[in-house]
Amino acid sequence: DVKVTQSSRYLVKRTGEKVFLECVQDMDHENMFWYRQDPGLGLRLIYFSYDVKMKEKGDIPEGYSVSREKKERFSLILESASTNQTSMYLCASIVPPGTEAFFGQGTRLTVV
Amino acid sequence: AQSVTQPDIHITVSEGASLELRCNYSYGATPYLFWYVQSPGQGLQLLLKYFSGDTLVQGIKGFEAEFQRSQSAFYLRIPSVHWSDAAEYFCAVASGDSSYKLIFGSGTRLLVRP
Numbered sequence: 001d002v003k004v005t006q007s008s009r010y011l012v013k014r015t016g017e018k019v020f021l022e023c024v025q026d027m028d029h030e031n032m033f034w035y036r037q038d039p040g041l042g043l044r045l046i047y048f049s050y051d052v053k054m055k056e057k058g059d060i061p062e063g064y065s066v067s068r069e070k071k072e073r074f075s076l077i078l079e080s081a082s083t084n085q086t087s088m089y090l091c092a093s094i095v096p097p098g099t100e101a102f103f104g105q106g107t108r109l110t111v112v
Numbered sequence: 113a114q115s116v117t118q119p120d121i122h123i124t125v126s127e128g129a130s131l132e133l134r135c136n137y138s139y140g141a142t143p144y145l146f147w148y149v150q151s152p153g154q155g156l157q158l159l160l161k162y163f164s165g166d167t168l169v170q171g172i173k174g175f176e177a178e179f180q181r182s183q184s185a186f187y188l189r190i191p192s193v194h195w196s197d198a199a200e201y202f203c204a205v206a207s208g209d210s211s212y213k214l215i216f217g218s219g220t221r222l223l224v225r226p
Binding site for chain 2: 031033035040041042043044045048050056058059090092094096100101103105106
């Protein structure tokens with residue numbers, strides 16, 4: 001089974017802190033994604049990557065950056081956390097064009 | 113730019129009723145289309161997908177979906193709703209080029225009356 005693992009299930013950070021959310025997949029997938037999920041807004045795409053060191057902005061990249069130094073790892077970085085970044089963050093990996101997207105268990109981030 | 117619209121935020125139906133959930137997309141070509149379900153406290157599960165060919169696709173749990181190209185729509189149908197179908201349903205759209213992008217709609221929360 002494909003496994004997508006996010007480093008933390010719950011995280012509490014202070015405003016202004018730099019936050020790293022890590023995601024690792026074990027199936028050699030080239031494409032990886034970071035979403036945030038908020039009630040009533042669904043999953044919104046923050047960034048995605050289709051190869052090592054390749055990244056593209058999604059629909060809501062402001063306040064975030066990403067890093068993909070190795071194929072299996074895709075990191076989401078909040079440069080200076082703010083309270084409006086309190087959310088559930090989901091990482092996913094996929095083999096395009098149309099296989100199922102495999103999701104991590106999610107990281108619930110609270111910024112205080 | 114790609115977009116996915118699910119016009120119904122909440123739907124409440126009685127157990128045993130049939131149901132159709134709507135999804136409209138905006139994209140230049142025919143994209144890859146998906147329906148996912150998320151039960152409370154759970155992760156997302158793929159219900160079914162459409163790439164090409166027959167516009168009526170069958171998925172898990174007896175669900176089916178119909179692609180209507182003329183309406184840029186992808187409808188999910190539940191022939192007979194069960195209480196366990198109460199969940200949030202997400203439509204998703206993907207492009208097929210090299211920088212493969214997968215985006216989701218805002219979801220439809222299904223409530224089931226006994």
